[in-house]
Each structure stands twice: as C-alpha cells, then as structure tokens.
Amino acid sequence: MSRKILWIDGSSGASGDMVLGMLVDLGLPVDDLRRALETLPIDGWSLTERRVERSGVAACKIDVHVPADAHGRGWKQIRDIVESARLDLPVKQSALAVFRRLIDAEARAHGRAFEEIHLHEAGGIDAIVDVVGACVGFHALGVERIVVSRLTTGFGTVRCAHGVYPVPGPATLNLVRGIPVEAGSIEAERLTPTGAAILTTLADAWGTMPALEVETNGYGSGCADFGETPNVLRGVLGREDLEIDAQTTRSVVVIETNLDDATPQALAFTIERLLDDGALDAMISPALMKKGRPGHLLTILARPADADRLGRIVLAETPALGLRFRREHRVELERRFETVSTPFGTIRLKVGTLEGETLNVWPEYEDCAAAARNHGVPFVQVQQAALSAARQGVIPDGRNETGSGAAEGRTEETQL
Known part of the structure; x- marks a missing residue:
C-alpha cells in the first residue's frame, strides 16, 4: 500500500503565489486552475503564468492581477464566497479551514473577537485566489499527505494596512506557534500570513524530506530576487510506502x-x-x-x-x-466525488478507494434530500436510484448496493 505525498521545502519562505507556482510547476494545468477559480463569485481578476529564474533555478511565477480592493472582508463574506463556488467539497473545506485559522490568528493579534475581524491584505481578491487555488491544486494533484520543512520567516519590518510591523508580523507569529521556524539571513518578509496560513493549516507533519519514490518536483517563485539565495518554494511529489500502523497514519x-x-x-x-x-x-x-x-x-x-x-x-x-x-x-481511504444521473436529477457520490479498489460508495445526503423534496418521493427511493446508477460505472462488478464490499464480515464505516 502506498500514498501520494508532497514534501514542501520552505527554507526560502512561502507566500500564496509561491504555493500556486509550485503546484503548477508540479503538474497542475494552469487552465484547470483558472477554470476552477472562475467559479468564485468575484470579478475583475486575472491569473497569468510565466517562467523566471531565481539564482540559477528555473521556477514558475504566478501573478494574480486584481482591481483596487481596499475594503476588508470578514468570515461571513469569505465563507459565502467560497461556498458559492462550484468546487469539490474537500476543496471548499480546506479553503475555509485556512481562512478560519488566519482570522483566528488575526483576532488573537488584535485582541478582538473572531466575528469582529476583517482581513485586509489577506482578505483581498488576490489572497482569496491564492488560498482557494492552493486547495484546488493539492486536491487536483491527489496529494494525500503534506510534510513541510522548517520555515524561514525573514526579519526587518513590513508595511501593512495597520502600519509598519516587525517581521514576522503578529498574525504570522500566531500561525507558526508550535512550528519549526528560523529568521534566516536576509532582511525581508519571506513568510507572508497567507503562505503561513496555507502551510500550517494543511501540513500533516514537519521535518526533512521523508522516504519516498520521487515522481516530480516543482518550484514556485516569489516576487523578489535575493541574489545568491533562490526565492522559491520547492515541492517534491512522490509516493511513500504505507504500513497500516500508528507510525505512518x-x-x-x-x-x-x-x-x-x-x-x-x-x-x-x-x-x-x-x-x-x-x-x-x-x-x-x-x-x-x-x-x-x-x-x-x-x-x-x-x-x-x-x-x-x-x-x-x-x-x-x-x-x-x-x-x-x-x-x-x-487510516483514511483515498476519496473522490463522482456524479451520476438519476430520474430525480444529478446526485453526487462519495467514493472511497484503497490501492485502486473501491471500498465505499455512498450518495451525498444533501443531494438526495433536495431531489426527494423537489420530486415528492421518499428519500430512500432517490438514494437507491443513485446507487443503482453508480453500479454502472463507479462501483466495480460484484459489489452490493450498500456501497460496501459483499464479502462476509465487512461493515461500512464512515470516513471522516
């Protein structure tokens, strides 16, 4: 048994655009990224890709172009934007988890309630594109485990909406609590709040590159050129052998x-x-x-x-x-969402697999409930119709319509 793992080298720092560049360089099609982000209910932005060189290292630079966006956004506004997009549920959940953690860090930094916080730079259109785009990328590349190195924060001062702050800023310091960091030798803000929020929320572990079979590597560039030090976020994508025990789950x-x-x-x-x-x-x-x-x-x-x-x-x-x-x-099954057509409309299915074998398939409750209300039929009738449709392509031959294996003794377990 193996799983796809991504090791991220943050020794040169990290920002939202560096994460996007790394993911595109790892193989995420930029057109797919753009199409996913275009489902967000925000207008006036564009995303471009270009190749750059940073201290002899070829990297991908993603630029998010936005109109003037001076007003801040609170949790409710950001949540509504993300939830309104046509994105897979795991992408929405990850993006909201990142913003929730970011707002919580800002609330602690300013001594205010969570509901009172409005993100300025980190709540702008470009930051929303960065965070949601990162979550789109991790999901599209099938990353099941993320390990991140020690992060370099930089030092000095940085100007933001509230004034001139020391580096790392208060919110960034709150985000990296319990995380291995160092200042580094270059005076600059090298770890932004958005970059810190993405990595500290989604990382499963911290440390040097783990044992893995390397499939590809990618570099996402920041804006600055630091001379002999490449200003890039490096990602190494591969597979690691997985024993089902307490040490590797x-x-x-x-x-x-x-x-x-x-x-x-x-x-x-x-x-x-x-x-x-x-x-x-x-x-x-x-x-x-x-x-x-x-x-x-x-x-x-x-x-x-x-x-x-x-x-x-x-x-x-x-x-x-x-x-x-x-x-x-x-231990978590690899999960994906499929859709099936039924006499009651399109229904999403949550599919759980292990080493390519489908072990669990179950219709999404909200889809079945909405279809049952709209058509005036029993809920279970919609559910059974979705499972019957699933047998034609999603559930391999020989599986029953409970979404679990037909082998004696196997029971269905909800995957979180």
Whole structure:
C-alpha cells in the first residue's frame, strides 16, 4: 500500500503565489486552475503564468492581477464566497479551514473577537485566489499527505494596512506557534500570513524530506530576487510506502468531556458551531454519570492545529469544567466525488478507494434530500436510484448496493 505525498521545502519562505507556482510547476494545468477559480463569485481578476529564474533555478511565477480592493472582508463574506463556488467539497473545506485559522490568528493579534475581524491584505481578491487555488491544486494533484520543512520567516519590518510591523508580523507569529521556524539571513518578509496560513493549516507533519519514490518536483517563485539565495518554494511529489500502523497514519486530536447539566439546545448549538469552525467530526453519546445521573459524552475529532481553538469553543458553549485531549492516528481511504444521473436529477457520490479498489460508495445526503423534496418521493427511493446508477460505472462488478464490499464480515464505516 502506498500514498501520494508532497514534501514542501520552505527554507526560502512561502507566500500564496509561491504555493500556486509550485503546484503548477508540479503538474497542475494552469487552465484547470483558472477554470476552477472562475467559479468564485468575484470579478475583475486575472491569473497569468510565466517562467523566471531565481539564482540559477528555473521556477514558475504566478501573478494574480486584481482591481483596487481596499475594503476588508470578514468570515461571513469569505465563507459565502467560497461556498458559492462550484468546487469539490474537500476543496471548499480546506479553503475555509485556512481562512478560519488566519482570522483566528488575526483576532488573537488584535485582541478582538473572531466575528469582529476583517482581513485586509489577506482578505483581498488576490489572497482569496491564492488560498482557494492552493486547495484546488493539492486536491487536483491527489496529494494525500503534506510534510513541510522548517520555515524561514525573514526579519526587518513590513508595511501593512495597520502600519509598519516587525517581521514576522503578529498574525504570522500566531500561525507558526508550535512550528519549526528560523529568521534566516536576509532582511525581508519571506513568510507572508497567507503562505503561513496555507502551510500550517494543511501540513500533516514537519521535518526533512521523508522516504519516498520521487515522481516530480516543482518550484514556485516569489516576487523578489535575493541574489545568491533562490526565492522559491520547492515541492517534491512522490509516493511513500504505507504500513497500516500508528507510525505512518494521519494524526488527529480527540477532545472529550462528560456533561450532566447541559441542555439539549446547548448541545445541538455546540455541535453545529464546532462543525462550522473546522471540527472533522463532533458527536454526542449517552453516558451514565456518577450518582446515577444520565449525561452525555461530547467527542470532537480535530486537526492538531485546530484543537486548542475548538477546545475553547466547548468551554465557552457548555458547562464543562475541563477537557481531555489525546492524539490518535487514523487510516483514511483515498476519496473522490463522482456524479451520476438519476430520474430525480444529478446526485453526487462519495467514493472511497484503497490501492485502486473501491471500498465505499455512498450518495451525498444533501443531494438526495433536495431531489426527494423537489420530486415528492421518499428519500430512500432517490438514494437507491443513485446507487443503482453508480453500479454502472463507479462501483466495480460484484459489489452490493450498500456501497460496501459483499464479502462476509465487512461493515461500512464512515470516513471522516
């Protein structure tokens, strides 16, 4: 068993356009990138590609041309823009996770509430294109694991919407908490907030290049020329052998707390807010508490970078006096979305595969629910029609219509 892995060398720093350039140089067709980004409900921008040389290294430079865009954007505006685009669900989820982390870093830097923050440079059209484009690229290249090197931040000062700040700026410092960084020897802002947000949100691990079979490599260029030091973000794409054990699977943080005095309304709202704020999953289980009291076990699965912020939400929204954190490892199927035509319209399918073998196929709930309402038919009728259509091309011969293998003893497990 193997998986596609991308190692990113951030020793020269990183920015949003450098990430895009690296992905295009790795093989992402720029026309595909442009078409995906054109589904965003924002106008007046354009994206161009050119070849440059930085200290003898040939690299791809992506330029995002935008009109004057002085006003900042808050979380709701950015979320509406991303959710309105015609993009695969994993792309939207990753992009929103990046912006959520970026806004949280800005909120801590300015001592303000999350809802009060409006991103200026990082909320501009070019930054939205950079973040969403990066997520489009990682998804299109089939990257399953991202490992990032130590990041170089640079030093000195930089002018931004709020004035002249030291490098790295306050938001960037918040984003790289717990991340290996160094200033480097060049006086300049080499790690931008957008670049830091993309890498620190989407990275699965940090360190030197892991063992892998190299398929290709790519270089994304920044704007500046630093003389003898190439101002490029390097990516090495390949496959790594994967043993299904705790040492090589993806890490998640499990957050738990026991509650015996939370109302159903408060619990429902907490679950909704946690999922909106980036939790991979959140669930409630019945529990028998001390003194025979009925209660609830609240469990959240979180990316390591999001665990602290999601834990604070639990403490704010519930009567919990404490939380338990533990890091666990999980094996994930490779996932993609397919669409099938049914008598009730087009339905998306979530397809899970392992080494090219389809193990799970299941229709998207929202699509089935909308079709059932529109046509006045039972939900299960739409679901069965989608599965029947899937058997013609998505589910290999010999599989049953539950989306799981027909072999005895195999059970369906939700993939997060």
